[in-house]
Amino acid sequence: MADNLYDKLGASASKAGLHKALKSAGAAPHSSLFAVVNEDIAGDEQYLSFIHCDGAGTKSIVAYLLSKATGDLSHYAGLAQDALVMNLDDIYCLGAPSSLLVANTIARNARIIDDEVIAQLVGRYRLLVENLNKHGIPISLSGGETADMGDVVRSLVVDAVVAGRIAKKGLIDTKHIAPGDVILGLASSGQSTYEDTFNSGIGSNGLTLARHALLKRAYADAEADIVDRAGITDASYSGPFDVTDTPEELNGMSVGEALLSPTRTFAPLLQNIYESFPGKVHAAIHVTGGGLTKVLRFGPGGLKFVKDNLFEPPAIFRLVQQHGGVSWREMYEVFNMGQRIELYISPEAAESIMAEASKMKIDAKLIGRVEKSNNNSNSVLVRSSHGEFEYSEN
Amino acid sequence: MADNLYDKLGASASKAGLHKALKSAGAAPHSSLFAVVNEDIAGDEQYLSFIHCDGAGTKSIVAYLLSKATGDLSHYAGLAQDALVMNLDDIYCLGAPSSLLVANTIARNARIIDDEVIAQLVGRYRLLVENLNKHGIPISLSGGETADMGDVVRSLVVDAVVAGRIAKKGLIDTKHIAPGDVILGLASSGQSTYEDTFNSGIGSNGLTLARHALLKRAYADAEADIVDRAGITDASYSGPFDVTDTPEELNGMSVGEALLSPTRTFAPLLQNIYESFPGKVHAAIHVTGGGLTKVLRFGPGGLKFVKDNLFEPPAIFRLVQQHGGVSWREMYEVFNMGQRIELYISPEAAESIMAEASKMKIDAKLIGRVEKSNNNSNSVLVRSSHGEFEYSEN
Numbered sequence: 001m002a003d004n005l006y007d008k009l010g011a012s013a014s015k016a017g018l019h020k021a022l023k024s025a026g027a028a029p030h031s032s033l034f035a036v037v038n039e040d041i042a043g044d045e046q047y048l049s050f051i052h053c054d055g056a057g058t059k060s061i062v063a064y065l066l067s068k069a070t071g072d073l074s075h076y077a078g079l080a081q082d083a084l085v086m087n088l089d090d091i092y093c094l095g096a097p098s099s100l101l102v103a104n105t106i107a108r109n110a111r112i113i114d115d116e117v118i119a120q121l122v123g124r125y126r127l128l129v130e131n132l133n134k135h136g137i138p139i140s141l142s143g144g145e146t147a148d149m150g151d152v153v154r155s156l157v158v159d160a161v162v163a164g165r166i167a168k169k170g171l172i173d174t175k176h177i178a179p180g181d182v183i184l185g186l187a188s189s190g191q192s193t194y195e196d197t198f199n200s201g202i203g204s205n206g207l208t209l210a211r212h213a214l215l216k217r218a219y220a221d222a223e224a225d226i227v228d229r230a231g232i233t234d235a236s237y238s239g240p241f242d243v244t245d246t247p248e249e250l251n252g253m254s255v256g257e258a259l260l261s262p263t264r265t266f267a268p269l270l271q272n273i274y275e276s277f278p279g280k281v282h283a284a285i286h287v288t289g290g291g292l293t294k295v296l297r298f299g300p301g302g303l304k305f306v307k308d309n310l311f312e313p314p315a316i317f318r319l320v321q322q323h324g325g326v327s328w329r330e331m332y333e334v335f336n337m338g339q340r341i342e343l344y345i346s347p348e349a350a351e352s353i354m355a356e357a358s359k360m361k362i363d364a365k366l367i368g369r370v371e372k373s374n375n376n377s378n379s380v381l382v383r384s385s386h387g388e389f390e391y392s393e394n
Numbered sequence: 395m396a397d398n399l400y401d402k403l404g405a406s407a408s409k410a411g412l413h414k415a416l417k418s419a420g421a422a423p424h425s426s427l428f429a430v431v432n433e434d435i436a437g438d439e440q441y442l443s444f445i446h447c448d449g450a451g452t453k454s455i456v457a458y459l460l461s462k463a464t465g466d467l468s469h470y471a472g473l474a475q476d477a478l479v480m481n482l483d484d485i486y487c488l489g490a491p492s493s494l495l496v497a498n499t500i501a502r503n504a505r506i507i508d509d510e511v512i513a514q515l516v517g518r519y520r521l522l523v524e525n526l527n528k529h530g531i532p533i534s535l536s537g538g539e540t541a542d543m544g545d546v547v548r549s550l551v552v553d554a555v556v557a558g559r560i561a562k563k564g565l566i567d568t569k570h571i572a573p574g575d576v577i578l579g580l581a582s583s584g585q586s587t588y589e590d591t592f593n594s595g596i597g598s599n600g601l602t603l604a605r606h607a608l609l610k611r612a613y614a615d616a617e618a619d620i621v622d623r624a625g626i627t628d629a630s631y632s633g634p635f636d637v638t639d640t641p642e643e644l645n646g647m648s649v650g651e652a653l654l655s656p657t658r659t660f661a662p663l664l665q666n667i668y669e670s671f672p673g674k675v676h677a678a679i680h681v682t683g684g685g686l687t688k689v690l691r692f693g694p695g696g697l698k699f700v701k702d703n704l705f706e707p708p709a710i711f712r713l714v715q716q717h718g719g720v721s722w723r724e725m726y727e728v729f730n731m732g733q734r735i736e737l738y739i740s741p742e743a744a745e746s747i748m749a750e751a752s753k754m755k756i757d758a759k760l761i762g763r764v765e766k767s768n769n770n771s772n773s774v775l776v777r778s779s780h781g782e783f784e785y786s787e788n
Contacts (some may be wrong), residue, residue: 021509036537091471143430163557
């Protein structure tokens with residue numbers, strides 16, 4: 001199958017064309033900060049402000065299918081966590097914010113998404129914020145907006161927005177990454193001290209690819225609401241599974257549950273790390289779109305990121321690779337493959353930071369190191385039991 | 395045709411079921427403030443903070459149709475104004491904020507929405523913010539997020555988010571509306587001193603109803619991407635027009651252009667009014683979903699809002715009523731019908747506030763008054779040349 005399976009399915013890991021178009025429209029160029037910041041809205045020169053939007057993406061389709069198959073609308077609730085954490089963990093790659101407000105936006109086809117689904121999502125946002133507060137995250141819930149727009153939205157869009165402030169002191173700027181730094185990976189999968197259930201590690205990116213690779217063609221044929229019919233290719237819903245199937249590899253989880261596993265937040269751990277080891281983290285990269293190549297557009301430039309000791313990919317990724325016939329090269333470019341946060345640190349800080357992760361039962365290990373590149377561009381080298389792959393900037 | 399044409403088309407003006415579900419999920423009850431506020435994120439007791447989300451809704455479909463018919467992708471750009479103003483004017487119903495940050499989120503079907511459309515939208519956001527700055531609006535542009543999710547989004551979702559701060563002093567709380575107040579309407583249609591083109595007055599709500607009432611059935615049949623096929627009824631795309639048709643009533647605008655006319659912002663005028671007449675505005679209501687009944691859930695309770703001198707509905711609304719066979723009762727409940735901001739003020743403040751509007755070439759007039767109700771509930775009475783309609787809370 002082609003390397004660009006994801007493009008073929010209507011999504012893109014690199015978004016190259018989009019970035020070009022945005023540049024022509026005068027959008028701000030990428031900075032070395034992980035998320036966009038502005039001058040402080042309270043006018044304090046010691047602070048910066050931010051407003052950040054992201055969402056659960058196409059994961060909502062899996063919630064629709066699993067809820068329909070089981071009659072259990074609570075499968076939608078985790079999408080609130082996906083939307084919130086996609087924002088929260090981006091922001092925590094800047095450092096520890098001093099305050100956060102979160103609002104939610106939901107767009108739905110009211111013909112197929114019940115009011116009760118909205119209640120599930122809003123209820124989960126409340127629980128999440130309460131739980132985050134218990135772990136010292138200074139986040140407050142604001143309002144939201146639900147739009148009924150079935151002519152535009154086939155099923156459901158679940159987005160969240162966070163706004164807040166962060167002190168300039170303690171701000172993490174990836175320009176501080178340097179040759180000699182090591183890369184510490186924090187596991188996307190497992191069950192931390194602040195989580196109730198085991199997490200498959202899938203997160204909230206690559207879900208279009210994962211869903212089409214694993215789920216049966218019958219879904220494309222029977223479910224007009226969840227399919228872009230004119231965009232169907234031989235790669236669409238080309239897998240062997242029903243959402244309720246429980247392949248041995250998933251240890252009791254169904255395929256639907258593994259795909260829906262809500263994105264783990266690392267905010268409580270990162271907050272502890274930043275407090276305990278000020279200045280030790282040169283960069284924190286939230287491994288989302290772009291997978292293990294995400295770091296390519298950060299740092300001071302001219303670096304080679306050698307990743308030769310990655311986590312073994314959790315079962316859900318191995319299933320996607322196998323049944324989707326996805327190249328390993330593309331897998332590392334789309335998914336987190338087991339590590340969802342990369343911390344770029346001096347070698348001497350590694351042991352104590354890993355001990356901090358261990359206290360919260362989050363697996364952490366040194367997955368690689370930073371070298372000088374042969375030119376001014378960045379590159380990523382993945383050396384794994386599944387092959388060796390090099391990726392370059394642009 | 396049934397009174398509930400809008401419900402039949404998959405949208406709802408009252409959102410009654412949704413509000414019930416949200417209440418059961420523990421969502422905050424409605425307050426007497428027009429938008430949700432939180433404690434200040436900078437910790438200053440004299441301030442409040444807010445984060446607010448809204449978007450262009452199904453208006454994006456009209457942009458798709460008109461761009462396709464004319465080959466001109468610039469028809470998409472105005473959606474940025476719709477998304478931004480739907481937020482901005484809600485916030486300016488709280489008073490004048492001290493700072494604002496705006497971010498944008500776009501979700502698209504990349505198969506049919508080009509990268510160039512995203513560039514058009516982002517470019518327009520930049521122009522809008524520059525223009526607002528020239529008029530003293532303290533707004534800054536932050537980042538954005540574009541998600542490719544054709545399996546969820548048939549065409550395009552254009553949303554904006556604003557976050558900011560507002561001083562408690564000067565905050566407008568609708569609980570100050572009192573019997574004896576007059577209602578000053580600010581026109582949704584026309585061309586102000588800070589606008590380049592004539593505005594049809596449509597704003598960004600009721601677009602589902604307007605589109606289906608005016609546009610031809612051929613669009614439902616030919617355009618699989620813009621239709622919820624399983625949701626089609628006899629009311630869907632039941633109008634007589636192509637998007638490029640120019641019925642005499644529209645004075646040279648095409649139907650598509652009139653439907654797409656970007657939502658006017660009143661922020662520059664409201665800012666002037668608040669500065670010049672502190673404390674004089676008891677409530678500012680942004681007439682969006684719910685139309686002229688929007689005010690029902692605001693105020694101290696027990697009020698009757700008599701609106702007996704409304705603006706004559708602009709041509710676009712008369713066309714929707716006529717060709718959609720929409721009852722006038724429903725028209726006033728869905729659309730702004732000519733006034734998009736209602737200011738509730740003491741009679742003696744009216745003349746000077748109208749003079750302020752006149753300076754910016756925004757039509758303003760006294761459209762009604764506030765009386766005591768017979769019970770504890772609010773009611774709205776619309777008395778127009780098209781009939782007399784009473785609406786009650788709940």
